[in-house]
Amino acid sequence: ANSGNRDKIGIVGSGLIGRSWAMLFAAAGYHVTLYDTESGQVESAKREIRLQMERLEKDKLLRGTLTADQQFELISGTSSLAECVKDAVYIQECVPERLDLKKVVFSELDKVTGSRTILASSTSTFLPSQFSDGLACKSRVVVAHPVNPPYYVPLVEIVPTPVTESWVVDTTQTIMTRIGQSPVTLKREIPGFALNRIQYAILNECWNLIEDGVLNVEDVDKVMSEGLGMRYAFLGPMETAHLNAEGMENYCERYCNSMYAVCQTMKPTPKFEGRLVKEISDQLSERTPIGELQARRAWRDSCLTKLATLKKEIAEN
Ligand code: NAI
Known part of the structure; x- marks a missing residue:
């Protein structure tokens, strides 16, 4: 600066x-x-x-x-x-x-x-x-x-x-x-801008996986924090795809059918209401009781601080 x-x-x-x-x-x-x-x-x-x-x-x-x-x-x-x-x-x-x-x-x-x-x-x-x-x-x-x-x-x-x-x-x-x-x-205004539109798409699928009993709350979060999130701190989903094949064109050729078929099985947008709200909330509170949210936020911020420092180091080298 x-x-x-x-x-x-x-x-x-x-x-x-x-x-x-x-x-x-x-x-x-x-x-x-x-x-x-x-x-x-x-x-x-x-x-x-x-x-x-x-x-x-x-x-x-x-x-x-x-x-x-x-x-x-x-x-x-x-x-x-x-x-x-x-x-x-x-x-x-x-x-x-x-x-x-x-x-x-x-x-x-x-x-x-x-x-x-x-x-x-x-x-x-x-x-x-x-x-x-x-x-x-x-x-x-x-x-x-x-x-x-x-x-x-x-x-x-x-x-x-x-x-x-x-x-x-x-x-x-x-x-x-x-x-x-x-x-x-953004070239034009659109509800949710970009970040929340992407965040909500992720939240929808996480919710549906829990609702269908495929994963519990902890494991859904792990898919992000131990999996996708590891990459996403450095490259987005587009470049991830580019690297996961011999470039993006090759990625689409290879995976378009299977990707489309998987996405066809995705359920409509959940309403984030009903019995599942309490169930998810209870599972989350077991790990982080409401009274400990502030401490957990401080922990999150300290993790983000370290990540920001690491990213800066990488950019400078
Ligand atoms: P806040 O409640 O912490 O602060 C709002 C402040 O505005 C208060 O100090 C209040 O006294 C003051 N205020 C109320 N009426 C006012 C007026 N007419 N003129 C001047 N000041 C007035 O809220 P926070 O979290 O800082 O959010 C502010 C904005 O930032 C919101 O639009 C929120 O959506 C946005 N935002 C918040 C994020 C968050 O994580 N908290 C993240 C990204 C955006």
């Missing part, structure tokens, strides 16, 4: 994701202003960011070339939306996932931002046109959807509305790359 940026980023909503974004932008040298409507949120965000940065620095995991102190100094807070967006080149909206709220926030942003400010939403489920329709700023709106925890998972899905101008998409891509994330840009 370069440390020469002096551009300003505004963060609207200082919860879990707003805090992560603030750290990513500051690591690349951007000035960041955090805003929230809830009193105390901005201050608690800053306190937590400071602690996290110090911990990361101690563990030699802090991003960028600036020290934790220098990065923290780039972050300020405000309870005024106008102050948050003033002179900002890019706004990252991170308010709770409610359509009515997103609409209100974007209509407020419409009033207080100029024609050169990008308005990006962190939404994981709403199409950008759903909360920008009818607003003058619509051509400056995109989704920039992170994956939790963004500090260790670099993918960002950029999703334009049908009228988003190309400079908005291009600049968002550039900013995401500059902060060390890996953007992909």
Whole structure:
């Protein structure tokens, strides 16, 4: 990441994701202003960011070339939306996932931002046109959807509305790359974007395998964590196929019939309701009781940290 940026980023909503974004932008040298409507949120965000940065620095995991102190100094807070967006080149909206709220926030942003400010939403489920329709700023709106925890998972899905101008998409891509994330840009908005569409396809089949009594919950998860997931951290399903034969054309020639035949036996989309919900939930809770979710999340994040470090090492060698 370069440390020469002096551009300003505004963060609207200082919860879990707003805090992560603030750290990513500051690591690349951007000035960041955090805003929230809830009193105390901005201050608690800053306190937590400071602690996290110090911990990361101690563990030699802090991003960028600036020290934790220098990065923290780039972050300020405000309870005024106008102050948050003033002179900002890019706004990252991170308010709770409610359509009515997103609409209100974007209509407020419409009033207080100029024609050169990008308005990006962190939404994981709403199409950008759903909360920008009818607003003058619509051509400056995109989704920039992170994956939790963004500090260790670099993918960002950029999703334009049908009228988003190309400079908005291009600049968002550039900013995401500059902060060390890996953007992909969808050509058009589509429910679930790409990550969740793929995630749901996997979840559907896992659910059906459990429902049909082929595998239990633990073993379904093992198929991913000990099998497919091992590859997918480094190459996607397309390149996996390319390598699993003498190239993709050969893969399709060899496997198209058997693949199609298997897929014909797949069941319709499950509804994720009924008795199986409790059964799956009970099996999961046996391994990780609800009271221990936080500890297990910390373990997951530490695994992802190590994986991110490994991937970085591999990329550099
Ligand atoms: P959160 O609940 O942790 O934080 C939301 C913050 O927004 C709170 O501090 C709240 O006080 C503040 N807020 C509420 N109304 C506001 C307003 N009108 N103006 C400014 N601030 C306001 O939520 P979280 O998890 O950070 O999610 C934020 C967004 O990020 C959501 O759209 C969510 O779908 C998306 N996202 C979340 C991920 C996750 O794993 N938590 C992953 C990817 C995206």
